[in-house]
Amino acid sequence: MLWTLVLLPLLGAPLLYLGGRRLGRFGLTLAASLVVLATLVLAGLAITSGWQGSVAWSETLALTLKLSTAGSVFALTIPLVALLIVVYAGYHELAPRTGYRRRDRQGARLLGLLLAFVGAMQMLVLANDFLTLLIAWELVGACSWALISHKWGQKEVPKEAAQAFLVTRFGDLGLYIAAAAVFAGSGGFGYADLATLDGGLLSIAVAGILLAAAAKSAQVPFSSWLFAAMAGPVPVSALLHSATMVAAGIYLLARLQPTLSAVDWFAPLVISLGLATALIGGVVGMFQNHAKKLLAASTSAQYGLMWVAVGAGFPGVALLHFVAHAFLKAGLFLSAGLAERQIGSYQLHDMRLGRRLPGVALAAGVLSLALAGMIPFGAAWSKEQIAAAAGQQAVWLALLVALAGGLSALYATRFQLLAYGRPLPRERSRLPQGPRPSRAESGALWLLAIVTLLLSLVWWPEVQAWLAEAWPQRLPQGKLWELIVSLILVVLGIAVGFVMTRRQRRSSTWQERAASWFGLPTVIQTIARGTVIFGHSLARFDDRVVDAGLRGTARFARWLARRNAQQGEAFSEGVPGVVTRLSEWGGHWARQAQSGQTHHYYTGISLGLAVILAILVIGALL
Numbered sequence: 001m002l003w004t005l006v007l008l009p010l011l012g013a014p015l016l017y018l019g020g021r022r023l024g025r026f027g028l029t030l031a032a033s034l035v036v037l038a039t040l041v042l043a044g045l046a047i048t049s050g051w052q053g054s055v056a057w058s059e060t061l062a063l064t065l066k067l068s069t070a071g072s073v074f075a076l077t078i079p080l081v082a083l084l085i086v087v088y089a090g091y092h093e094l095a096p097r098t099g100y101r102r103r104d105r106q107g108a109r110l111l112g113l114l115l116a117f118v119g120a121m122q123m124l125v126l127a128n129d130f131l132t133l134l135i136a137w138e139l140v141g142a143c144s145w146a147l148i149s150h151k152w153g154q155k156e157v158p159k160e161a162a163q164a165f166l167v168t169r170f171g172d173l174g175l176y177i178a179a180a181a182v183f184a185g186s187g188g189f190g191y192a193d194l195a196t197l198d199g200g201l202l203s204i205a206v207a208g209i210l211l212a213a214a215a216k217s218a219q220v221p222f223s224s225w226l227f228a229a230m231a232g233p234v235p236v237s238a239l240l241h242s243a244t245m246v247a248a249g250i251y252l253l254a255r256l257q258p259t260l261s262a263v264d265w266f267a268p269l270v271i272s273l274g275l276a277t278a279l280i281g282g283v284v285g286m287f288q289n290h291a292k293k294l295l296a297a298s299t300s301a302q303y304g305l306m307w308v309a310v311g312a313g314f315p316g317v318a319l320l321h322f323v324a325h326a327f328l329k330a331g332l333f334l335s336a337g338l339a340e341r342q343i344g345s346y347q348l349h350d351m352r353l354g355r356r357l358p359g360v361a362l363a364a365g366v367l368s369l370a371l372a373g374m375i376p377f378g379a380a381w382s383k384e385q386i387a388a389a390a391g392q393q394a395v396w397l398a399l400l401v402a403l404a405g406g407l408s409a410l411y412a413t414r415f416q417l418l419a420y421g422r423p424l425p426r427e428r429s430r431l432p433q434g435p436r437p438s439r440a441e442s443g444a445l446w447l448l449a450i451v452t453l454l455l456s457l458v459w460w461p462e463v464q465a466w467l468a469e470a471w472p473q474r475l476p477q478g479k480l481w482e483l484i485v486s487l488i489l490v491v492l493g494i495a496v497g498f499v500m501t502r503r504q505r506r507s508s509t510w511q512e513r514a515a516s517w518f519g520l521p522t523v524i525q526t527i528a529r530g531t532v533i534f535g536h537s538l539a540r541f542d543d544r545v546v547d548a549g550l551r552g553t554a555r556f557a558r559w560l561a562r563r564n565a566q567q568g569e570a571f572s573e574g575v576p577g578v579v580t581r582l583s584e585w586g587g588h589w590a591r592q593a594q595s596g597q598t599h600h601y602y603t604g605i606s607l608g609l610a611v612i613l614a615i616l617v618i619g620a621l622l
Helices: 004-022 024-049 069-092 100-126 130-148 157-186 199-216 225-229 234-242 246-260 266-287 291-311 315-343 358-372 378-391 395-420 425-430 439-459 461-470 480-500 509-515 517-593 598-621
Strands: 052-056 062-066
Touching: 004 024, 004 100, 024 069, 024 100, 062 100, 062 130, 069 100, 069 234, 069 246, 069 315, 069 439, 100 130, 100 234, 100 246, 130 157, 130 225, 130 234, 130 246, 157 199, 157 225, 199 246, 199 266, 225 234, 225 291, 234 246, 234 291, 234 315, 246 291, 246 315, 266 291, 266 395, 291 315, 291 378, 291 395, 315 358, 315 378, 315 395, 315 439, 358 378, 358 395, 358 439, 358 480, 378 395, 378 439, 378 480, 395 480, 439 461
Parallel strands: none
Antiparallel strands: 052 062
16 A cells, blocks of 8 residues: 555656646646645555555565655655645746647646656655665656756756766765665665674665765765756755755665664764765855855755754654755745746845735745744754754764854845845836736745744644654753854854845855855866766777777678688588599599400409508518
């Protein structure tokens, strides 16, 4: 039964693409929404009923699905967030801008890919073995590439999609290494088999899992691929950054943390990578002027904080922060898409749309405050839980997490004030006049903001007591001074962000470099370009050298075969001919000897006796 959560969206995707072009915008949106809603209902039934699933791959291998704490959280969050994004996509990306047939074809493809993405992620988070995980991992990567390159007709889109795909694809190799290590050490692919490993094989498996998770979660040094992923449409960015793709890495770590932590270097490495990404991502967001790229940098930073929680031994805290982050980040991306439609650009300095879109500005303000970690939003509570988890390891680690939270407040403030603040006096005369958001677009945005507000209930003592009892993962005990320091840094970050947006200043060279991950995208692009060139070089070498050698060998073999065939033919025909000629000569000689004259016979007998005598004498002498 658990396979229905995977198969429903995966099978619905091609059906929607093939038949949805006749439905129109409303029909496409309704059909896709119903599939996602059914997936959400099935996820709820699966959790309450304890569904499982297994498909035999061979006599010894099987594709297995099983619910876990992490899997249950993701299985519910993914379709819930995707449902609102699909509704938004139906009225944002499928607006009547082009011809009817072209519009419907593109819309059916986009919504079909979104459904396939949801199905692949459901398979990933429900997998109970590395074989199933690898299949889902590949499907997620393929769907993300197709979604990012949706507008492939634009010049830079295919290049950006290829860069994002190559970077994450490099990390995928780690998962293959991990699966091979598990199979070599246990003869199976199950997650339980990973726990049976020890020594070098366990270290290899953990290293491979970390590589794959770091690439998917956009941790340093893989963070900049999220900038390339911004080439995709707004709904793609919203889904990819909130509950899918980027979330796959943290899910894998949270799911396997009890086993992975058996390796001594696992926790320090995970904490180091997560903290470095959180701090560097905060600086990138501080100076980034592209709305979607600022949010992309914040995604890397927030997932870095989740990595810190996992490394500190509290994967449950990472899951709680994932839920809060998923709703607020999806909403912020949707608001960025509405702002872009007004001005035709994602440049924050050209927006300030508070007067033009007051309702959108208010919803975005709720989401921005949650991203900033301002009390009493749910994201603030989960962030404080991460700081408390870090404090269990060291005081300085808790302070650095609080600093990363202050940077979050800074870039969240910049985004809100530049995107939806009041226009400067000299800019009031050139307010943009783009189309108003539809009710579906505004409704999807507001529903995400409302869910974010409802998550604020977690600050109530009664809710915290219930959560501590019902939540199967342990939660850290925070200290009052940690909360005070964190709140001070959040307020300070908001103040600095407010000052930075008071006037438009021309960015310096070092600020532009910081905004682009300190030149990391250039390095990644160079490596990706070098990889492609190296691949083309290998292909040319294969064509011109390897294939040429094989073709030469084949020609030589054919020539040798023809030569052997000719010589064999001459031998096979020549030997009988020689024998025939010798027989003819012997017969001719024999006929001449039979002359009928007696003296000829005597002469022959005498010669024969002479030969026999000679042979006998020679034999006697020897």
